[in-house]
Amino acid sequence: MNEPNHLELTSVAIDFPTDKGPFRALDNVNLKIEKGEFISLIGHSGCGKSTVLNIVAGLHRATHGGVILNGKEVVEPGPERAVVFQNHSLLPWLSAYQNIELGVKQVFKGKKSRVEIREWIEHNLELVHMSHARDKRPDEISGGMKQRVGIARALAMQPEVLLMDEPFGALDALTRAHLQDSLMEIHATLGNTVIMITHDVDEAVLLSDRIVMMSNGPAATIGEILAIELARPRERLALADDARYNHYRSAVLKFLYERQRRPEDNEQDSKPAAAQVSGASDKPGEAADTAALRLVSG
Amino acid sequence: MSTELGINKYRAFNFRFLDQLLGYLSRDHRSSALGHVIRSLGIPLVAVAIFLMLWSVLAAQVQTSLGQLPGPAKVWEQAMVLVDEHRAEREKETAFYERQEKRNAEKLATDPAAEVRIRPYTGAPTFFDQILTSLVTVATGFLIASLIAIPIGVVIGMSNTLYMAFNPIIQLFKPVSPLAWLPIVTMVVSAVYVSKDPFFAKSFLTSAITVTLCCLWPTIINTAVGVSSVDKDLINVSRVLRLPWLTKTIKIVLPSSIPMMFTGLRLSLGIGWMVLIAAEMLAQNPGLGKFVWDEFQNGSSNSLARIMVAVLVIGFIGFALDRGMLTLQRRFSWDKSATLR
Ligand SMILES: Nc1ncnc2c1ncn2[C@@H]1O[C@H](COP(=O)(O)OP(=O)(O)O)[C@@H](O)[C@H]1O
Numbered sequence: 001m002n003e004p005n006h007l008e009l010t011s012v013a014i015d016f017p018t019d020k021g022p023f024r025a026l027d028n029v030n031l032k033i034e035k036g037e038f039i040s041l042i043g044h045s046g047c048g049k050s051t052v053l054n055i056v057a058g059l060h061r062a063t064h065g066g067v068i069l070n071g072k073e074v075v076e077p078g079p080e081r082a083v084v085f086q087n088h089s090l091l092p093w094l095s096a097y098q099n100i101e102l103g104v105k106q107v108f109k110g111k112k113s114r115v116e117i118r119e120w121i122e123h124n125l126e127l128v129h130m131s132h133a134r135d136k137r138p139d140e141i142s143g144g145m146k147q148r149v150g151i152a153r154a155l156a157m158q159p160e161v162l163l164m165d166e167p168f169g170a171l172d173a174l175t176r177a178h179l180q181d182s183l184m185e186i187h188a189t190l191g192n193t194v195i196m197i198t199h200d201v202d203e204a205v206l207l208s209d210r211i212v213m214m215s216n217g218p219a220a221t222i223g224e225i226l227a228i229e230l231a232r233p234r235e236r237l238a239l240a241d242d243a244r245y246n247h248y249r250s251a252v253l254k255f256l257y258e259r260q261r262r263p264e265d266n267e268q269d270s271k272p273a274a275a276q277v278s279g280a281s282d283k284p285g286e287a288a289d290t291a292a293l294r295l296v297s298g
Numbered sequence: 299m300s301t302e303l304g305i306n307k308y309r310a311f312n313f314r315f316l317d318q319l320l321g322y323l324s325r326d327h328r329s330s331a332l333g334h335v336i337r338s339l340g341i342p343l344v345a346v347a348i349f350l351m352l353w354s355v356l357a358a359q360v361q362t363s364l365g366q367l368p369g370p371a372k373v374w375e376q377a378m379v380l381v382d383e384h385r386a387e388r389e390k391e392t393a394f395y396e397r398q399e400k401r402n403a404e405k406l407a408t409d410p411a412a413e414v415r416i417r418p419y420t421g422a423p424t425f426f427d428q429i430l431t432s433l434v435t436v437a438t439g440f441l442i443a444s445l446i447a448i449p450i451g452v453v454i455g456m457s458n459t460l461y462m463a464f465n466p467i468i469q470l471f472k473p474v475s476p477l478a479w480l481p482i483v484t485m486v487v488s489a490v491y492v493s494k495d496p497f498f499a500k501s502f503l504t505s506a507i508t509v510t511l512c513c514l515w516p517t518i519i520n521t522a523v524g525v526s527s528v529d530k531d532l533i534n535v536s537r538v539l540r541l542p543w544l545t546k547t548i549k550i551v552l553p554s555s556i557p558m559m560f561t562g563l564r565l566s567l568g569i570g571w572m573v574l575i576a577a578e579m580l581a582q583n584p585g586l587g588k589f590v591w592d593e594f595q596n597g598s599s600n601s602l603a604r605i606m607v608a609v610l611v612i613g614f615i616g617f618a619l620d621r622g623m624l625t626l627q628r629r630f631s632w633d634k635s636a637t638l639r
């Protein structure tokens with residue numbers, strides 16, 4: 001973790017065209033991420049977390065500002081920024097193996113032999129403990145298993161940055177805990193940079209190096225950044241009684257439920273705010289700047 | 299009390315009554331496999347029985363110029379007659395060829411250098427011959443249409459420009475009854491398809507092309523919709539992987555549009571079969587339609603019953619074709635939820 005300018009979002013703003021004119025979903029998002037860092041994005045639904053992730057992935061283009069990865073601007077999607085989609089997005093007509101193969105063939109074309117490709121796919125299935133379902137199609141396996149295959153597909157592309165949009169959102173608590181442990185293990189071994197969107201405060205604290213908390217939209221931005229200084233490897237059971245763990249946890253909860261009201265609560269008054277986008281964005285923007293400053297100095 | 303009675307009375311005149319009765323009859327077996335069989339077999343059987351009953355009662359009330367409207371019994375009798383006629387015709391045919399062979403053998407015995415020929419049998423086509431003709435025709439027309447429509451659908455589904463180019467043409471021709479094309483097709487085939495020893499009969503071509511013309515549109519439209527409405531997430535997957543155009547088409551776009559493609563094909567085949575019968579009637583082209591028309595012109599006392607046999611057979615074949623397409627769809631599509639509707 002010695003490349004402070006590995007991935008950099010600089011005053012990112014995005015307008016979506018709507019019937020009532022452009023809708024500014026994000027404004028002035030600034031974030032610097034180190035190589036190998038594990039970042040969680042947390043915020044109320046609809047605030048723009050997926051949009052941030054999609055901009056880093058290159059699936060959306062920022063209206064203002066931009067993203068720089070290893071000194072190069074991100075202008076289009078690419079396999080070095082693999083995405084684990086919220087609903088797994090496996091091709092329903094391909095087996096687990098074939099789904100992973102699609103990406104692997106694309107990335108390692110001409111670099112790996114046929115045998116190496118097969119071994120690499122099998123290795124990645126092993127990594128997420130899915131070797132037994134190698135030839136099963138998505139509709140033949142459970143939601144947790146699909147999500148595992150989705151993660152294996154992303155990992156198998158050997159991405160520098162792994163982008164995950166609520167990867168465990170739809171899973172039951174037990175499956176989720178298993179996958180979180182696998183993910184920590186994989187991250188410890190491979191050291192990819194990870195940006196993960198989550199709704200789950202415990203998940204964020206357990207997995208992250210930093211938690212990026214987003215203010216509510218429109219013109220959402222980064223409200224606060226919380227560095228989680230818990231030693232790795234982390235044990236969920238041991239952490240349950242850890243005072244710092246609980247402190248981090250309540251800090252995130254306070255941000256979400258005290259500083260940022262749920263969007264439903266201020267739906268009424270958020271509509272006129274949408275019209276005067278720049279005015280609404282001033283305050284959270286400042287907050288993000290100071291938070292970023294604190295981080296750089298700290 | 300009285301209101302309750304009223305409700306019950308009302309229900310007795312409602313289908314709910316039948317529902318309750320059947321529910322009661324199979325209650326003991328509801329959870330068993332037998333109960334399931336009783337419900338899934340029993341209900342259609344009861345419905346068919348009621349239909350046959352109503353048919354025979356109502357048909358007896360109608361007098362036509364060709365006699366009484368035939369009931370199920372009469373129709374069944376004529377169906378058997380049609381089978382017998384077919385057998386008799388086949389026997390005549392084999393006898394005809396045997397006679398020729400015998401004569402030829404005798405000729406060769408007396409003079410080994412004699413030139414022998416076998417003349418083809420030219421009996422009138424039977425009901426079953428007409429069924430076969432119609433089936434071959436509809437299959438040909440449908441295949442040609444599919445070979446044209448699927449590529450067009452794929453291409454216009456993928457390109458907005460081409461979609462805008464083709465859309466007015468499709469929208470204009472889609473609602474046209476293919477029977478309106480029939481005269482044009484007939485004239486064009488007569489003018490263009492001239493050969494001394496035609497491999498296909500002109501009438502066959504005319505019918506098949508008419509079927510093709512109506513099979514095109516549902517397949518084109520549904521394929522285009524399927525291709526253009528591929529799940530956005532899957533498209534994003536291909537963008538992240540930077541899949542080349544061809545790989546994206548083969549691995550993502552085509553498989554995900556297969557269910558819609560089959561919806562189009564099933565619609566096309568259904569329409570094609572209906573149109574073919576009408577076209578055969580109108581153009582006097584060989585097939586089931588001609589059989590119906592000939593019987594109608596014939597006007598014997600059995601004609602109506604024979605036409606009804608044809609009607610039932612047409613319906614049954616239409617059903618079987620749809621079933622066949624459904625089986626194909628289940629076989630080729632990853633989406634196993636397709637049902638018969
Ligand atoms: N393609 C789009 N067109 C218009 N508005 C969009 C689009 N994508 C997202 N939005 C809007 O941007 C805001 C943020 O959406 P999103 O990033 O999906 O939120 P989150 O992932 O935090 O729940 C929402 O108000 C959403 O309606």
Ligand SMILES: [Mg+2]
Pocket residue numbers: 049050165
């Ligand atoms: Mg989202």
